[in-house]
Amino acid sequence: NDFWAVSLPNDLATSSPRSPSLFAYHAALVLLDAKALFSKIKVADLLDPSMHANRAAVERHHLFPKGFLSKQKITGIRDTNQIANYALVEWGDNANISDQAPADYLPNMKARFKEMELERMYRLHALPANWEHLDYRDFLEKRRELMAQVIAEGYSTLVAEKIGEDLEEVEIDLSKLVLNGESEAVEFKSTLRTNLHTGDKDARMELAVLKTLSGFLNTNGGMLIIGLSDDGTPVGIQADDFTNEDKMSLHLVNIVKSRMGIQAMTSLHAHFDDHDDCRVMVIKCRKSPTPIFLKDGNTERFFIRTGPSTTELSASQTQEYIKQRFMG
Known part of the structure; x- marks a missing residue:
């Protein structure tokens, strides 16, 4: 309906790190038992405060890094920090990716995973097909729509759990x-x-x-x-x-x-x-x-x-x- 297809994608068009829609998306990743992007570790485990490291176990990674975007004349924080440009990754991966173009860093990341793992990863992390080659604005629009679908899927698991409690x-x-x-x-x-x-x-x-x-x-x-x-x-x-x-x-x-x-x-x-x-x-x-x-x-x-x-x-x-x- 209009909420999932229109209202929610519009709500995701923000750079606010405390957006309720962003929290809903992260909650959906936990509900759907998703792993961090390019990782074998579940988002739920990486968000667990009991995991200690010199840096946070999980970080928000710019899918289109700011250094790369600056070369495209996109420098405003509201543009580069759109929540649709973020994905949860392990901090080590975030450091390794740095400011590389998506088309440059993605092949090495994908090589770690089997086809089925990549399909699920792309779906849960709301990545459009061939996203690394998309125009940045088009990418944001497509990913917001997919993020809304993931939130809807996470919500549906709550319905499924209720159904399964006692048939x-x-x-x-x-x-x-x-x-x-x-x-x-x-x-x-x-x-x-x-x-x-x-x-x-x-x-x-x-x-x-x-x-x-x-x-x-x-x-x-x-x-x-x-x-x-x-x-x-x-x-x-x-x-x-x-x-x-x-x-x-x-x-x-x-x-x-x-x-x-x-x-x-x-x-x-x-x-x-x-x-x-x-x-x-x-x-x-x-x-x-x-x-x-x-x-x-x-x-x-x-x-x-x-x-x-x-x-x-x-x-x-x-x-x-x-x-x-x-x-x-």
Whole structure:
């Protein structure tokens, strides 16, 4: 909605080191278990005051260093110290980077990490693609938008934690969730099994639902609401043409058990609710203690949530993710 897409990016257009929006971004990095930029150490650990060093363990690094910007005739503190130009790094990296151009220092920094690590790092540190080659003003604008998305993702983990506290008993304000829109922890689907364009049952609709559920289970949990379009418009569950709600619940249980395994069902709870005069199915997902694979024909696929979307990982990415998420 407008807050995440317009108001928050505008609030991030500041050089104030005590901006509430900056604090929200740093809090989101902690909630999302992010590591400092170009580091193997978590932001939460680096911000821990019990860590001692000659300098602070973590420092705010100018992504476009002031010395570099001065050569571009950008010297005002309000310009160089925009919070969108800062990232949290270990102090040693900050000292090594000094006033180098981003395109000069970035290759050596990236060489330390695997592709999947870099993808997550770029997402959580709100770095646009090829940011090192962008015009500084364009970079700031794009990064503010991405920072707002990270803050939204951090907020969504609080929703996911609330969902996971007790799948059956925690009260969820459905209207508020719908108003906030889709996020890492919330997604809408129009139907469980019916293609609204053809009016026929369509296995692709079921697959889309199962992808979302497996993504929630493999990440931080979440909630899938069936009976709402992508923008939250009420559709209702009548298009799925089940005899009654019990039949719809049983169908969900059967496809989850057959394609994701009985373990997945222990982390799911479905119920029905009313929203804007429409009946919807609400599926709450707890963060799974074990990896959940989705059977698709003769193959098994692995999905996670990345922001408000579900992403399939390759075999090597899956192996690395399982090592970090389930065995770390």
